[in-house]
Amino acid sequence: MTDQDLSSQLQQQVLHASAEKQKLEIRGGNSKSFYGRQQRPEAQLLEVGGHTGVINYQPAELVLTVRTGTPLSEINALLEANHQVLPFEPPAFGSDATLGGTLACGLSGPSRPYEGSARDHILGLQLLNGKGQVLRFGGEVMKNVAGYDTSRLMVGAFGTLGVLLEASMKVLPAAATQHTLVHETTESEALTQIDRLRSRYLPVTAWCYAEGRAFTRLSGSKQNVAAVCKTLGGETLARADVRWRELREHQLPFFNDPRPLWRLSLPSGTPPIDLSGRQLLDWGGCQRWLLSDADAPLIQSKCREAGGHAELFRDAGSIDVFQDLDASLIPLHQRIKASFDPDGLFNPGRISAEW
Amino acid sequence: MSLDNHVDPMDPALRARFIEALTPLLPVHCLYTEENQLRPFESDGLAVYRRRPSVVALPETVDQIQAILQICRDMKIPVVARGAGTGLSGGALPRPDGLTLGLSKFNKILHIDADNTLAVVQPGVRNLAISEAAAPHGLYYAPDPSSQIACSIGGNVAENAGGVHCLKYGLTVHNVVQVKVVTIDGDLLTIGGSSLDTPGFDLLALMHGSEGLLAVVVEVTVKLLPAPPVAKVLLAAFDDVQKAGDTVAEIIAAGIIPAGLEMMDNAAIVAADAFAKCGYPTDAQALFLCELDGSAEEVEEQMAQVIALVEAGGATQHRVAADETERSKLWKGRKSAFPAVGRISPDYYCMDGTIPRSKLAFVLNRMRELSEEYELEIANVFHAGDGNLHPLILFDASVEGQLAKTEEMGGKILELCVEVGGTITGEHGVGMEKINQMCVQFGRDEITQFHALKAAFDPDGLLNPGKAIPTLQRCAEFGALHVHGGEVPHPELERF
Structure with a gap:
């Protein structure tokens, strides 16, 4: 594993950019540039992919601290060797994906509704703000309420508030056993079924539905998983880990489709959403992938009516990422942005046309 | 640690105008201005710190809260929000020049949605009451601070409360999906939602543990879990x-x-x-x-x-x-x-540091040395799974100088936690109590950033001022105090 500390060079670059009022595009592994708005072309590249290495990993403490350019693949391999995992199953969308990019995009995989999200597992961060100051928030302990929770604020902020340098993550033991059950069913019945399971104490750690089949993943101790499988019935899926990985990485045949890919984020209990195109339901029905040529306003309004929101996931071009951000929150977002990055150096246009 | 920053009472003329502005907004039984009415609000769970608020408002509707906060903004009056007053760090310690905004009348469970495992509650609802209301559905609310019988969910959000079960089930921040808050401008904002993510920055996480410095929580939607068999x-x-x-x-x-x-x-x-x-x-x-x-x-x-x-x-x-x-x-x-320790000692002081578990023996040994040095006994209870240590320092407040000695030793323990890579507070919050140790935990740039972030919500610094985040000047003075044992040479210089 490579070990390279570029923090002082990165700090110099930010200070220089600040002096020159030069905009910066922060880039880790460049695996998720499709996500979010297109950056403004005048931004200069700030490469953070070389800032790599494990700073601290003590399996018995359940904490891993790495430089944010460290590839996700290396982190997963290290954890696997110690029978541990990042519980939020981060999607990589490319072999060069870094932890920093994963956090900046705030992406979580199939386990999200059951094990929590990327932000749920961050314990601390070191970052460079727009003044070129190196700041450290949170730490390596599970409980920490000193100061505002700035670490979680950075997750899903698309790098617009600062350059992430180091992150401490809570890690957990890998499940002793995983087993995936398949049920042939309709979308509506599948949603009813997962709604019923929700209020029962069961070791469900992933659930998806596509084209007539519902997949339920159970994780935990051997005896328990075996007992629950017997109760729930259904067919056993062979090589299930491959299927969940392909879902997480959008490598299932479903995703080979030229139509725009939308991500619908919906409350649990939302019935089928009637829109033209094809849908794949993940996160127990709370995240639905939609391939559709339907008009954006129609898709967005249907999701809003259901209490959720929709985002154009790939190649949004000039459409805002936070398409459905409540108008009452916009001024607050702008002031928070200005508090970290007063000159608007970082990732201009990535979230919003204005900043 | 000590309550050493004097705050002058509110100017009598300003107070008269303030009361005049509040009177039409609130029924008589919701506005306290008399000394005997104000006295019960003098302290929170950290009873060694006491100050009398200038005025106490106990609103009954969100509209009233919005109107009150607008008045406070216009008249530049500090506001201290208060839930059940069980906090252990003086976060709800009143301001003699300000308003204490009590949320105790917001005590209704609005909705238990068993199918979607959610509960919508008002901020004054007790933590345990949520689990009790969910129990008939086989559900419960996981975070269980020791004070759960009395503490309110609004206060839990403000402090990001933990408890015995948080290694497995998370802190308050992991178990709340939406809050409605009122800003100092009187705006009602909905943050989060019942889907698993919402557009924008993670303001929901930011609200947790913000100790009433960013906004006032007026409704909370929590996640319920199926009770394990x-x-x-x-x-x-x-x-x-x-x-x-x-x-x-x-x-x-x-x-x-x-x-x-x-x-x-x-x-x-x-x-x-x-x-x-x-x-x-x-x-x-x-x-x-x-x-x-x-x-x-x-x-x-x-x-x-x-x-x-x-x-x-x-x-x-x-x-x-x-x-x-x-x-x-x-x-x-x-x-x-x-309470058991309370019985063997006239007073005790509860600390709240978190350390990497591997440093436990080292920290306990150092605490033993401190105990001998200060001639004060310590009893330790420890959330061992997540490294959260609660040393209880036994002392007698009626003995001249013992409280000061206790506070000084407590400060040393917190600094020890920072030294081994931990933190000064795991779940009780900084409040008034650990404001000086924030200067040990963070440097000047982080503290400046915290103030900038607060200003994005509350530019005049009216929400719970003087708590949670120290001023740079305070840190300079505290740093000097440390080195020179009471003398403050060159107070004009910043020292970190």
């Missing part, structure tokens, strides 16, 4: 704290995440047993309670593993509670550790 607790006793700590590490390293993992040292064991008659081995140097929950199969499988590890770790004795009665009894000892 089985819970079993094991008691393991050791003749050495190090062995107990090592065994905890072995349990976690074996891939087991207990629902609760609570350790106590000899002083705490003796006090708890005398108080709760819970059958703890009082000759043990340390004991821990390890609770496993889940299905019968997984609890059985994991308990066998834990017992093997406890035996290998050199426990002098161990036993699994045979039934629910014995389980409650074992927990009763731990849960009554604070």
Whole structure:
């Protein structure tokens, strides 16, 4: 594993950019540039992919601290060797994906509704703000309420508030056993079924539905998983880990489709959403992938009516990422942005046309 | 640590105008201005700090809160929001020049949505009341701070409260999906939602633990969990704290995440047993309670593993509670550790540092040295699973100088936590109590950033001023005090 500390060079670059009022595009592994708005072309590249290495990993403490350019693949391999995992199953969308990019995009995989999200597992961060100051928030302990929770604020902020340098993550033991059950069913019945399971104490750690089949993943101790499988019935899926990985990485045949890919984020209990195109339901029905040529306003309004929101996931071009951000929150977002990055150096246009 | 920053009372003319502005907004029984009405609000759970608020408002509607906050903004009057007043860091300590905004009348559970495992509640609802209301559906609310019988959910959000179960089930921030807040401008904002993510920055996380400095929480939607069918607790006793700590590490390293993992040292064991008659081995140097929950199969499988590890770790004795009665009894000892210590000492001071678990023995040894140096006894209870240490310093406030000595020693303990890579507060918050230690935990740039972030919400600094985040000047003075033992040379210079 490579070990390279570029923090002082990165700090110099930010200070220089600040002096020159030069905009910066922060880039880790460049695996998720499709996500979010297109950056403004005048931004200069700030490469953070070389800032790599494990700073601290003590399996018995359940904490891993790495430089944010460290590839996700290396982190997963290290954890696997110690029978541990990042519980939020981060999607990589490319072999060069870094932890920093994963956090900046705030992406979580199939386990999200059951094990929590990327932000749920961050314990601390070191970052460079727009003044070129190196700041450290949170730490390596599970409980920490000193100061505002700035670490979680950075997750899903698309790098617009600062350059992430180091992150401490809570890690957990890998499940002793995983087993995936398949049920042939309709979308509506599948949603009813997962709604019923929700209020029962069961070791469900992933659930998806596509084209007539519902997949339920159970994780935990051997005896328990075996007992629950017997109760729930259904067919056993062979090589299930491959299927969940392909879902997480959008490598299932479903995703080979030229139509725009939308991500619908919906409350649990939302019935089928009637829109033209094809849908794949993940996160127990709370995240639905939609391939559709339907008009954006129609898709967005249907999701809003259901209490959720929709985002154009790939190649949004000039459409805002936070398409459905409540108008009452916009001024607050702008002031928070200005508090970290007063000159608007970082990732201009990535979230919003204005900043 | 000490309440050394004097705040002048509100100017009488301003106070008269303020009361005049509030009077049409609130029924008589919701506005307190008389001394006998104000006295009960002088302190929160950290009763060694007391100040009288200028005015107390106990609104009954969100509209009233919005209007009150607008008035405070216009008249530049500080506002201290208060839930149940059980906080242990002085976060709800009043301002003599300000308003205490009590949320106690917001005490209704608005909706239990059993199908979607959510509960919508007002901020003054007690933590335990949520689980009680959810129980008929087989559901519960996981975070369980020790004060759960009395503390309110709004205060839990403000402090990001933890509890015994948070290693497995998370803190408040992991179990709340939406809050409605009112800003100092009187705007009502909805943050978060019932889907698993919402557009924008993660303001929901930011609200948690913000100690009433960013906005006032007026509604909370929490996640409910299905109650596990089985819970079993094991008691393991050791003749050495190090062995107990090592065994905890072995349990976690074996891939087991207990629902609760609570350790106590000899002083705490003796006090708890005398108080709760819970059958703890009082000759043990340390004991821990390890609770496993889940299905019968997984609890059985994991308990066998834990017992093997406890035996290998050199426990002098161990036993699994045979039934629910014995389980409650074992927990009763731990849960009554604070009042138990209160019985053997006129006063006690509860600390709240978090440390990497591997540093436990080192920290306990250093605390023993501090205890000898300051001639003050310490009893330790420890959320061993997540490294959150609650040393209880025993003292007698009626003895001249003991409180000051206690506070100084408490400060040293917090700094020790920072030194080993931990933090000054795991779950009680900074409030007024640990404001000086924030200068040890953070540098000038971080503190400046915190102030900038607050200004994005509250540019005039009216929401709970003087708490949670120290001014740079305060840090400079505190730094100097540290080095020079009371003398403050060159106070004009910043020192960090």
